[in-house]
Amino acid sequence: MTYAHDDFDTLPRMPSWITSSRPETLEDVAFLSGAALAHLHVVLDRSEVPQSLLRDRLSLTAAEACIVRSGRSERAGELRDAVHLLRSGDLPGPAGETYLTWRRAVERPNSVKTLCRALPGIEAGQLVEWLDAGQGSPVSRAAAVLETVLTQAPRKEIPALILADAALAQALGRDHLVPLLAVGVKRADLRKRGDELRLACHRAVTRSTFDAVGLAADLARRADRLNAVAPKLRAKGAGAAVEMFLTRDAVAPSELPLPDRAARRLCDRLVDLGAVRELTGRDTFRLYGV
Known part of the structure; x- marks a missing residue:
């Protein structure tokens, strides 16, 4: 690109x-x-x-x-x-x-x-x-x-x-x-x-x-946005999840240090906040990244 x-x-x-x-x-x-x-x-x-x-x-x-x-x-x-x-x-x-x-x-x-x-x-x-x-x-x-x-x-x-x-x-x-x-x-x-x-x-x-x-x-701009919204996240393990997004090209919800449902909710929340993107365009087996 x-x-x-x-x-x-x-x-x-x-x-x-x-x-x-x-x-x-x-x-x-x-x-x-x-x-x-x-x-x-x-x-x-x-x-x-x-x-x-x-x-x-x-x-x-x-x-x-x-x-x-x-x-x-x-x-x-x-x-x-x-x-x-x-x-x-x-x-x-x-x-x-x-x-x-x-x-x-x-x-x-x-x-x-x-x-x-x-x-x-x-x-x-x-x-x-x-x-x-x-x-x-x-x-x-x-x-x-x-x-x-x-x-x-x-x-x-x-x-x-x-x-x-x-x-x-x-x-x-x-x-x-x-x-x-x-x-x-x-x-x-x-x-x-x-x-x-x-x-x-x-x-x-x-x-x-x-x-x-x-x-x-x-x-740099995308990471700044993610860091800005991180304090709004209340899920246990959200800090570790944010760090994963800041170091990896893509992350599957199953890779996050949260229960499956909580991980999916966190990813959806981050998308709504404009901090990460869903990378696949699929409804299932999704991947997320900044």
Whole structure:
């Protein structure tokens, strides 16, 4: 989803020249991606941005982008269903597993331990080797990691993108992985190498950073609204429920720390107050989020 400039009213606006320019050289494209990342860095450090919620929603966006590039038909709503409506003992399916992989990659501080948890099929030593493949500026390092993984393991596109975004976050000094490259790269970009791949990565980062800033502003306003109505909630466990909404892309009533009927009533109350949205459009098996 692309966010309009009207969404940038609570956080610093990204200068329009960053996205309106159409540079061709690697040097010029790299300058714009650096400017975009510098602006995102400022936005991410703002206290009003719900960081965990932003990362969780971006993990859904990254998972959906990976699914689209693979040629599968599932979209965000189906990915949410695959994860949040999963019953004990059930398997999430390939699309749901992609979403879970991204969620695990972003929910804890960026480290080899976190990446091993997200990518259990890859040994820690191999992850370290791939992460160390990048040199230079943040995007160049990320592009080098992406190229190295795809060259050595062409079928591991999702691990390659996760590791590239992890390398980018590490180079930027961010504590957590923020999906950017995975959101912005195109299917054809993953077949490029060398300067062509670096050029594609710079452009991808500029596009996805613009959208991430818009999403951050949108979620900051929505979180502010939820915090404003929270004192009106009288249900026992409402505080813990509000915290879940402030950290998760979507929540099923059954996940809330309340009895089933009370949880459904709380969700309906929050919708009436304009603090959360029902995300599915269904009468049953509903999911809610800010």
